[in-house]
Amino acid sequence: MTDKKQLQDALLKRNEQVPRYTSYPTAPHFSADVGPKEVKHWLEDIADEANLSLYFHIPFCRKMCWYCGCNTKATRRYDPVNEYMDYLWREIDMVASSLSGGQLVTHIHFGGGSPSMLKPEDFTRLMATIRKRFHLSEGVEIAIELDPREITEAKVAAYALAGVNRASLGVQDFHDHVQKAINRRQPFHTIYDAVNLLKAYGISDINMDLLYGLPHQTEKDLQENADYAAALGAQRISLFGYAHVPWMKKHMRLIDENALADGAGRLAQFDIAAKQLEKRGYVPIGLDHFVLPRDPMAKALNEGNLHRNFQGYTTDSADTLIGFGASAISALPQGYTQNTPATRQYFDALERGEMATVRGKALSNDDRIRRAAIEKLMCYFELDLAHLAAENQIAFSHFDDALETLAELATSGLVEINGTKVRVPGKARQAVRLACAAFDTYFSASKQRHAQVA
Numbered sequence: 001m002t003d004k005k006q007l008q009d010a011l012l013k014r015n016e017q018v019p020r021y022t023s024y025p026t027a028p029h030f031s032a033d034v035g036p037k038e039v040k041h042w043l044e045d046i047a048d049e050a051n052l053s054l055y056f057h058i059p060f061c062r063k064m065c066w067y068c069g070c071n072t073k074a075t076r077r078y079d080p081v082n083e084y085m086d087y088l089w090r091e092i093d094m095v096a097s098s099l100s101g102g103q104l105v106t107h108i109h110f111g112g113g114s115p116s117m118l119k120p121e122d123f124t125r126l127m128a129t130i131r132k133r134f135h136l137s138e139g140v141e142i143a144i145e146l147d148p149r150e151i152t153e154a155k156v157a158a159y160a161l162a163g164v165n166r167a168s169l170g171v172q173d174f175h176d177h178v179q180k181a182i183n184r185r186q187p188f189h190t191i192y193d194a195v196n197l198l199k200a201y202g203i204s205d206i207n208m209d210l211l212y213g214l215p216h217q218t219e220k221d222l223q224e225n226a227d228y229a230a231a232l233g234a235q236r237i238s239l240f241g242y243a244h245v246p247w248m249k250k251h252m253r254l255i256d257e258n259a260l261a262d263g264a265g266r267l268a269q270f271d272i273a274a275k276q277l278e279k280r281g282y283v284p285i286g287l288d289h290f291v292l293p294r295d296p297m298a299k300a301l302n303e304g305n306l307h308r309n310f311q312g313y314t315t316d317s318a319d320t321l322i323g324f325g326a327s328a329i330s331a332l333p334q335g336y337t338q339n340t341p342a343t344r345q346y347f348d349a350l351e352r353g354e355m356a357t358v359r360g361k362a363l364s365n366d367d368r369i370r371r372a373a374i375e376k377l378m379c380y381f382e383l384d385l386a387h388l389a390a391e392n393q394i395a396f397s398h399f400d401d402a403l404e405t406l407a408e409l410a411t412s413g414l415v416e417i418n419g420t421k422v423r424v425p426g427k428a429r430q431a432v433r434l435a436c437a438a439f440d441t442y443f444s445a446s447k448q449r450h451a452q453v454a
Helices: 004-013 036-044 079-098 120-133 153-162 176-181 188-200 219-231 250-254 263-279 296-303 343-351 365-380 385-391 396-410 426-437
Strands: 051-058 104-112 135-146 166-172 205-212 236-241 283-285 289-291 307-309 312-314 320-324 329-332 335-339 357-362 382-384 416-418 421-423
Touching (some): 036 329, 036 335, 036 357, 153 188, 188 205, 205 219, 219 263, 263 289, 307 365, 365 426, 382 385
Parallel strands (some): 051 104, 166 205
Antiparallel strands (some): 320 329, 382 421
């Protein structure tokens, strides 16, 4: 058996830029072959009995954090948000009118940017519009991403009244020296007050996002971050690696590259935080999530019902995910679609009475099979290729290309192959993206597109 040090050394030798695999095919392979007309037809063809998951993108925040890789724009004025919301209502009406109306919504997620930019009355109107145009299931999960610095009692009261039952707080790091280096100052008491306010209004399912690999972070910082998040009672904690891509996000040039950990340092930071979270009783989920044992995600893991989509690991098993807003991505039964990220182009399309779709990808049968393989690996770190082949009525030789690449990874212990079963060892969980890339017929390593493995 290969020890952890050997596995990590092997991983660092292959510290390539690889997709995070929140979809397959991944977004860089979407094209203009899918546009507004195709999307409208795809929506019209969605079955009445389908379950829906809805995502709403609010691409604004008050101040740009230098680590941020999201599609967002910093503004201290509310006028741009007002204008954007006027068009978001139009898109909701257009999409709802394209559906038969018989579908049931089981999940709703508000992301950004920062949805906490919205005034209480605008969020109330948004949820009222959603309830008017869609049928919501009795136990619908309504989740919102929040900036702790922008939370007020009026906003939280509006969330609670509208039915929000899960909040995700963007913490990233609790330490002032790191916060200063990423342009996101938020004292501990700000986060503490936000958590208590949410719980006081009955929103007790709290997620926290943490990052490792940030400038000036130490292993001690990561250990303390895990302790602080656990002490605040976070039900789910994500531990993402910071992806430094200044060629794509110009504001990242403001980060001191000399203060960033190398690959080995990043692995050490992740390991110490992961160990601390497990010590605190959290269950590791997939590559980078940790949840309390009572959380539905832990149950989904144990029952084999864990999924992965554009929000990361999820219990959401809806047939269809529809994204609203600039840059939003939809995962429909027929394929993927993406709205234009440019707000002015988004407005212009809706003014013309068209969907704001600018690109997408129609799924082939091979895409669906490989997507299933990748999702299984990302969620469970193991895959039975014989079972997958039989389930899809294809020859086992269909995976010969993948097995050739996996065999190379197996020589260094990053993958274990036992007959028809493939497994990524827990001591090198970051290698799972390399294993997934073996099934990706579109993949070519590119610094311009993806984040490094470590």
